[in-house]
Amino acid sequence: MNMREQLQKLAELSQIEAQIKLIEGELERVPADAQKAQDGADNIKGELDGLERTHLDAESERRRLEGDLQMERGNLRKWQARLDNIRDEREHSALLSEMGTQKRGIRALENKILDAMENLEALAGDIAKLRPDYEKALEEAQGLWGEVDGELSDLRSEKNVRVEARDARIELLAPAVVARYRRIAERRQTGVTIIKDETCQSCFRSIPPQLVLQVYRGEIMEGCPSCQRIMIHESFIEADETPAQESIEDEGANAAAAPA
Numbered sequence: 001m002n003m004r005e006q007l008q009k010l011a012e013l014s015q016i017e018a019q020i021k022l023i024e025g026e027l028e029r030v031p032a033d034a035q036k037a038q039d040g041a042d043n044i045k046g047e048l049d050g051l052e053r054t055h056l057d058a059e060s061e062r063r064r065l066e067g068d069l070q071m072e073r074g075n076l077r078k079w080q081a082r083l084d085n086i087r088d089e090r091e092h093s094a095l096l097s098e099m100g101t102q103k104r105g106i107r108a109l110e111n112k113i114l115d116a117m118e119n120l121e122a123l124a125g126d127i128a129k130l131r132p133d134y135e136k137a138l139e140e141a142q143g144l145w146g147e148v149d150g151e152l153s154d155l156r157s158e159k160n161v162r163v164e165a166r167d168a169r170i171e172l173l174a175p176a177v178v179a180r181y182r183r184i185a186e187r188r189q190t191g192v193t194i195i196k197d198e199t200c201q202s203c204f205r206s207i208p209p210q211l212v213l214q215v216y217r218g219e220i221m222e223g224c225p226s227c228q229r230i231m232i233h234e235s236f237i238e239a240d241e242t243p244a245q246e247s248i249e250d251e252g253a254n255a256a257a258a259p260a
């Protein structure tokens with residue numbers, strides 16, 4: 001590829017990358033409302049899941065307490081049976097006292113179970129109250145996604161077309177040229193600038209006529225003396241049927257044609 005062709009490919013690369021940036025902006029802007037609604041629904045879902053986990057934990061704690069209670073009641077029944085067979089007075093009263101302790105333990109367990117059941121009921125109430133909120137929020141989010149789905153998939157395929165076009169340009173250009181372009185683009189948004197009427201169209205400084213002539217002839221790959229962007233003469237863009245247009249079509253391309 002001669003110098004002129006390389007400069008043309010660079011100009012196309014820059015134009016395509018500007019278009020990609022625009023599409024990426026749209027890809028963020030278009031689903032913003034749906035994403036916000038989705039985040040809201042996800043938050044409620046997180047809260048709901050947390051309540052349900054707490055409810056499960058509380059339920060297994062209640063079952064554990066019920067198990068303990070059954071066991072303690074069983075023990076008490078055994079002791080009661082033993083008590084009926086004890087004739088010795090001291091042994092009898094010692095067992096009675098132990099059974100008193102046992103009964104207090106059972107009452108304490110019964111109270112705990114009542115508390116646990118109240119807690120479970122309150123949690124179930126909270127869950128029942130929150131679930132319709134979640135369903136409503138989810139429905140709203142799904143509706144909003146539905147409104148933008150088509151547009152999003154169009155944008156994604158538009159982006160894919162341009163990404164392929166970009167990669168094709170990069171493959172054609174020498175790696176050193178691409179690297180230089182990238183270094184400038186990193187600092188200055190765009191790596192190339194159009195020279196029109198002896199003026200850099202990015203920084204609007206005048207370019208010395210001799211330099212403009214060389215740029216016009218496509219003899220050099222030089223940075224603008226002021227902004228360092230690689231200079232490309234406007235005639236390169238206007239004179240040729242830009243191959244980028246083949247894959248990009250006219251829609252949207254016009255808006256992005258001017259380098260930023």
Ligand SMILES: [Zn+2]
Pocket residue numbers: 193200201202203204205224225226227228229
């Ligand atoms: Zn400049």
